Amino acid sequence: MSELNELYQQMILDHNRRPRNFRAIEAPSRVQEGYNPLCGDRLTLYVTLDGDIVADVAFQGSGCAISKASASLMTEALKGKRVDEARALFDRFHRMITTPPDQPVEDLGKLSVLAGVREFPTRVKCASLAWHTMKTAVADETAGPVTTE
Amino acid sequence: MTAGAAGPRVAPYDVARVRGEFPILAQRVHGQPLVYLDNAATTQKPRAVLDALRTYYETANANVHRGVHTLSERATAGFEGARQTVARFLHAAEPREIIFTRNATEGVNLVAQTFGRQRVGAGDEVLVTAMEHHSNIVPWQMLCESAGARLRVVPIDDEGALRMDELRRLIGPRTKIVAVSQLSNALGTINPVAEIIAIAHEAGAAVLVDGAQAAYHMPVDVQALDCDFYVCTGHKLYGPTGIGVLYGKAAHLEAMPPYQGGGDMIASVTFEKTTYNVIPAKFEAGTPNIAGAIGLAAGLDYMTAIGMDRIQAHEQELLEYGTAALAAVPGLRLIGTAPRKASILSFVIDGIHPHDIGTIVDREGVAIRTGHHCAQPVMERFGVPATARASLALYNTREDIDRLVASLHTVHEVFG
Ligand SMILES: Cc1ncc(COP(=O)(O)O)c(C=O)c1O
Numbered sequence: 001m002s003e004l005n006e007l008y009q010q011m012i013l014d015h016n017r018r019p020r021n022f023r024a025i026e027a028p029s030r031v032q033e034g035y036n037p038l039c040g041d042r043l044t045l046y047v048t049l050d051g052d053i054v055a056d057v058a059f060q061g062s063g064c065a066i067s068k069a070s071a072s073l074m075t076e077a078l079k080g081k082r083v084d085e086a087r088a089l090f091d092r093f094h095r096m097i098t099t100p101p102d103q104p105v106e107d108l109g110k111l112s113v114l115a116g117v118r119e120f121p122t123r124v125k126c127a128s129l130a131w132h133t134m135k136t137a138v139a140d141e142t143a144g145p146v147t148t149e
Numbered sequence: 150m151t152a153g154a155a156g157p158r159v160a161p162y163d164v165a166r167v168r169g170e171f172p173i174l175a176q177r178v179h180g181q182p183l184v185y186l187d188n189a190a191t192t193q194k195p196r197a198v199l200d201a202l203r204t205y206y207e208t209a210n211a212n213v214h215r216g217v218h219t220l221s222e223r224a225t226a227g228f229e230g231a232r233q234t235v236a237r238f239l240h241a242a243e244p245r246e247i248i249f250t251r252n253a254t255e256g257v258n259l260v261a262q263t264f265g266r267q268r269v270g271a272g273d274e275v276l277v278t279a280m281e282h283h284s285n286i287v288p289w290q291m292l293c294e295s296a297g298a299r300l301r302v303v304p305i306d307d308e309g310a311l312r313m314d315e316l317r318r319l320i321g322p323r324t325k326i327v328a329v330s331q332l333s334n335a336l337g338t339i340n341p342v343a344e345i346i347a348i349a350h351e352a353g354a355a356v357l358v359d360g361a362q363a364a365y366h367m368p369v370d371v372q373a374l375d376c377d378f379y380v381c382t383g384h385k386l387y388g389p390t391g392i393g394v395l396y397g398k399a400a401h402l403e404a405m406p407p408y409q410g411g412g413d414m415i416a417s418v419t420f421e422k423t424t425y426n427v428i429p430a431k432f433e434a435g436t437p438n439i440a441g442a443i444g445l446a447a448g449l450d451y452m453t454a455i456g457m458d459r460i461q462a463h464e465q466e467l468l469e470y471g472t473a474a475l476a477a478v479p480g481l482r483l484i485g486t487a488p489r490k491a492s493i494l495s496f497v498i499d500g501i502h503p504h505d506i507g508t509i510v511d512r513e514g515v516a517i518r519t520g521h522h523c524a525q526p527v528m529e530r531f532g533v534p535a536t537a538r539a540s541l542a543l544y545n546t547r548e549d550i551d552r553l554v555a556s557l558h559t560v561h562e563v564f565g
Contacts, residue, residue: 004512008505008563017500039504040521040534062534064502065564120508 006116007123008065015069020076021058028056034133036125041067045133052083054138064126070114071130077111083138090135097127162463167455168544170195181514184552189334189362189493189540190518191384194448198388201447205440213439214413214430228439231446232429238449239379240370241396248395248402248432249442253361254284256380256395257328259432260357261288263405264378264397265326268355271297274323276354278303278311278340279530280333283523285359289328298325305530309336310487317348324354331363335524335536336485337468337493339363343374350375355401361385365542366464366491368457371396383441388448392441395432402428409434452543460543464492467541471550475539478557484536492541495522498557501564503537509563510556517553 025046032045043061047054057075074093078086093114096105101118117127168174171193176183185193205227211220213228229244236244250256265288269275275289279302286300293300301324303316311329320327327349331342346356357378360369364381371379378401383392397405407414407425411434416424425431452460471494475481480499498506507519518538521528528535539553 004509004563007508013564038520039502040525040528041504042534062502064504066505123504123508126504 003116003119007120009113009116011073011110011113012065012069015072016065019059019068019072021072022060023058024060025056025058030137032133032137034061034129034136036063036067036129038122038125039064041126041129043067043071043130043133045071045130045137047134047137049083049138054078054081054083054086057134059130063129064123066114066117066123066126067129070127073111073114074130074134077109078134086138087135090131093131094128097124162459164463164544164546168546170197170451171544172196172199174544178514178516179512184515184549186539186541186545186549186553187516187518188365188385188542188545189522189538191390192365192387192542193544194389194444195387195451197451198444198447202389202440202444205443210440212436224439227443228437231442234446234449235394238369238453239364239381239394239396240372242372243399245427245429246396246399246402248397248429249437250380250393250395251391251438252384252393253359253380253382254288254393256378256393257285257357257359258288259395259408260378260380260397261292263408264355264401265289265292266296267405269293269296269298269325272323273298273325274301274321275299276301276303276316276319276324276327276349278316278329279305280309280311280336280338280340280524280527281328281330282334282359282361283525284361285328285330285357286526289326299323302526303329305336305338305527308487309333309338309485309527309531310489311338311340311345313341313344316345320348320352320354322352324349324352326357327354328357328359330359330361331369332360332366332491332493333485333524333527334362334493334540335495335522335527335538336487337490337495337540338485338487339367339489339491341489342376346375362491362493365452365460367461377401383445383448386445386448387451388445389441392438392445394445399428402432405432407431407434411435413437455543463543464541464545467545467547467550468492468494470547471539471541471553474550474554475557478554479561481557484531484533492545493538494540495536495538497533497536498560501560503535505564506537506557506560509560510553513552513556513559515553515556 028046029049030047034043041063046058048056059071099105114127117123173193209223211224213225232244232247235247304312349356355377358376360381379396384390414434484495503519
């Protein structure tokens, strides 16, 4: 039960119930689809860039609590960041959720609530979907839809 | 029931004894006794199957049809004996109508790429249903694409039953093949395949029945159904993975071109010309899954010894119990409530994604499937991205369902 509580912390349940920046952006600089074929999670990420600053970022879609909360927390974390900082944060977040559970991880502030997925290998993709989608969205040339497969 | 006049006395269904024959069920998962409710994905294996595999490799392993030595004779006898067992189980007219494949999927592809290519031309139609597994959709799509034919889809109603009125409307002179599951893995719906086959034959269409789910839940009689083809898959029949069955009427199989070329499927080979072997060998190129066939036969014998009627009665009783028990869970909605159903309970819970449900109940030792169940069109029809699915088999009990329901209450607790 404790690992479950670790996974489904209040903050995650709250962001699942009331996801932040859960909307479309009209005329965004970048739009990117993300899809997790394993569970059918789907999201559309909208990014407005002001120069190389993430001026606004929002998402829509359907997914499990982990993927929704992760997307919601990500949008909060990214606003106002430079694109290279966003990419660096992807790497740090990805490292955090893929480090074996018995090893220490970097403190990423609010994003650290997602470290609990390390105990649930099948759920790591849920937590990383939004982040993979973001990485592609802010890449120089966007390709087709992102999948976690 | 009172002991009436005629009829042999049937011992009550002894589920505890049945469970004792499945070693895997004795374990704990996350500290709780395992409750295995993902049988629609694959069933567990009784000791009889595990023993058959071991005995084969320890006493008879050799290649089949290729040697005069004693082991080869033994292996061949085991393999061909398995074919006879399958023929009996499906009530085929002759063992040569039984082709061993890798799984149900390969059976469908085989028929699409041989019979399908012969029968289906430009402007023709192949009819499937809205509840098919991807493996009974994609091979037909591929065929239609290459043949210039059209794939048409019989819709389902809000309960998940097939719209027979639409089926009658859609079948016409252009329909060459109808491909339909006898039992839907995503909804539990049992389709009236005998009736569908009669309608299709009336219109001159051949019918492939996907029995991947049906064959372990109910008695199957391919002759009574009069289907042209029937596919099923060993790992859901309490047998091993990597072995499946295609039944085809002998007249069809004889007229069809081979699927793959190689050893065993030939009568003679020169560089100028190869003559193909007779059926079933024509469709079994290369060394087959000998142990798999023998293990599958052991699985079928296991079910036959219990009795398919009794298995079905046991599972129907669980279905009724489970349907009522799940209905009492707050916010739960069953997806698939057709009047004729087998023991598959697909559901969603208000505001909680199936994936989260799956993770939480797993921590209580309860294994269910969550996702689209390889039936994305079904998910779309019901407007859900995924469902949670509990599928019950011959070793499941009311206690298993009680454990599932208790774990769903934990889901509610976690989500507040
Ligand atoms: C209805 C149905 N058809 C076909 C299949 C495919 O079976 P297999 O993957 O063993 O070929 C399955 C099982 O996954 C199924 O449930």
